[in-house]
Amino acid sequence: MTAQLSVSWLSKAPTVPERFVPSGARICPTTLTTSATLSSQSPTIQIVGVKSPSWQENGCANSNTFHGDQGESTWADLDTDLYYWTKAIRPVQWFPGHIAKAEKELKEQLKLMDVVIEVRDARIPMSTSHPQMDLWLGNKKRILVLNREDMISTADRNAWAAYYARQGIKVVFSNGQLGMGTMKLGRLAKTLAVDVNVKRRAKGLLARPVRAGIVGYPNVGKSSLINRLLKRKMCPAAPRPGVTRELRWVRFGKDLELLDSPGILPMRLSDQSAAIKLAICDDIGERSYDVADVAAILVQMLTRLPLVGADALHKRYRIDADVLSGTTFVEKLALSLFNGDVHQAAFRILADFRKGKFGWTALERPPR
Numbered sequence: 001m002t003a004q005l006s007v008s009w010l011s012k013a014p015t016v017p018e019r020f021v022p023s024g025a026r027i028c029p030t031t032l033t034t035s036a037t038l039s040s041q042s043p044t045i046q047i048v049g050v051k052s053p054s055w056q057e058n059g060c061a062n063s064n065t066f067h068g069d070q071g072e073s074t075w076a077d078l079d080t081d082l083y084y085w086t087k088a089i090r091p092v093q094w095f096p097g098h099i100a101k102a103e104k105e106l107k108e109q110l111k112l113m114d115v116v117i118e119v120r121d122a123r124i125p126m127s128t129s130h131p132q133m134d135l136w137l138g139n140k141k142r143i144l145v146l147n148r149e150d151m152i153s154t155a156d157r158n159a160w161a162a163y164y165a166r167q168g169i170k171v172v173f174s175n176g177q178l179g180m181g182t183m184k185l186g187r188l189a190k191t192l193a194v195d196v197n198v199k200r201r202a203k204g205l206l207a208r209p210v211r212a213g214i215v216g217y218p219n220v221g222k223s224s225l226i227n228r229l230l231k232r233k234m235c236p237a238a239p240r241p242g243v244t245r246e247l248r249w250v251r252f253g254k255d256l257e258l259l260d261s262p263g264i265l266p267m268r269l270s271d272q273s274a275a276i277k278l279a280i281c282d283d284i285g286e287r288s289y290d291v292a293d294v295a296a297i298l299v300q301m302l303t304r305l306p307l308v309g310a311d312a313l314h315k316r317y318r319i320d321a322d323v324l325s326g327t328t329f330v331e332k333l334a335l336s337l338f339n340g341d342v343h344q345a346a347f348r349i350l351a352d353f354r355k356g357k358f359g360w361t362a363l364e365r366p367p368r
């Protein structure tokens with residue numbers, strides 16, 4: 001997919017740190033691809049009852065600017081640069097066998113679902129949107145959940161809420177760890193599927209529980225949400241991707257059944273900007289990426305994020321991020337804290353980000 005660039009892009013060379021400029025790399029604006037634009041391949045999410053069913057999630061397929069209350073151009077520039085940074089590192093690819101199996105089984109179970117609850121990581125809602133989800137779900141009733149709401153800023157949340165509101169999409173923000181949003185989710189699922197039993201009764205059949213399938217990328221918090229709703233640990237949940245291996249229906253009260261499913265993602269991650277964000281957010285298996293590369297890119301991203309910046313990195317590690325490439329930053333940290341062990345230093349930076357040590361922030365803002 002190609003992106004049309006705004007004039008400012010054409011006139012402004014991306015700020016690409018040396019380490020991430022691949023040899024022979026050339027800026028070719030008309031063929032730039034960004035995570036924002038690639039995600040536009042995924043068509044629509046809709047909540048039944050909402051008019052105008054077709055939501056081009058990234059309806060501005062060719063827009064690369066982000067909106068929000070601050071740093072609009074910062075987000076756009078960052079997206080451009082991220083594209084180049086990823087060109088210089090080992091591609092991130094992850095498709096373990098259980099995902100292929102889960103995808104097949106999930107498609108078979110679809111016909112049993114009255115409503116589908118699609119869970120995404122609130123830090124990266126576009127990068128955790130499966131490009132084929134719309135094709136699989138067709139007209140099925142859907143609820144969009146942005147989980148890990150505690151891991152983003154209020155400004156991020158407002159930007160995403162406004163974005164979905166403009167599309168006529170109701171989005172539930174949730175916290176699978178503490179349970180916020182889960183009751184609302186349960187209620188919404190039952191409300192959306194209310195016609196199931198209306199139709200059954202009209203045919204003289206007994207009412208049955210509404211069936212809601214919970215789907216999404218790995219580690220976005222699907223099982224945790226179910227456990228929180230049930231107030232019991234019925235589904236395996238742990239802080240690493242790929243914990244749920246089997247599809248499993250569980251009952252919530254007498255009128256709702258929930259399907260927990262393994263996290264699925266595309267066999268080939270063609271959008272490497274999205275793939276890097278999955279790695280940063282721990283939504284993809286650790287063996288699929290080079291930790292040092294990913295941490296170096298994270299440093300460069302954080303330096304540029306309006307809510308973080310080089311100051312936050314300096315405060316934590318006493319190293320100036322704004323004058324160094326991400327790689328040099330990681331190497332310096334390795335020397336100062338880990339006896340030169342770059343892997344450990346890289347892992348520390350990723351772990352600190354995931355624990356919110358630089359402040360809670362999303363890595364994506366909605367397209368305009």
Ligand SMILES: Nc1nc2c(ncn2[C@@H]2O[C@H](COP(=O)(O)OP(=O)(O)OP(=O)(O)O)[C@@H](O)[C@H]2O)c(=O)[nH]1
Pocket residue numbers: 147148149150151174175176177178217218219220221222223224225236237238239240241242243244245261262263264
């Ligand atoms: N901070 C925070 N952590 C969460 C939230 N939801 C889930 N988690 C944590 O994220 C980790 C992954 O959650 P899971 O429920 O196992 O995720 P999953 O989507 O089922 O993962 P897969 O098995 O890979 O499909 C767990 O350690 C949870 O405690 C949330 O809203 N906020």
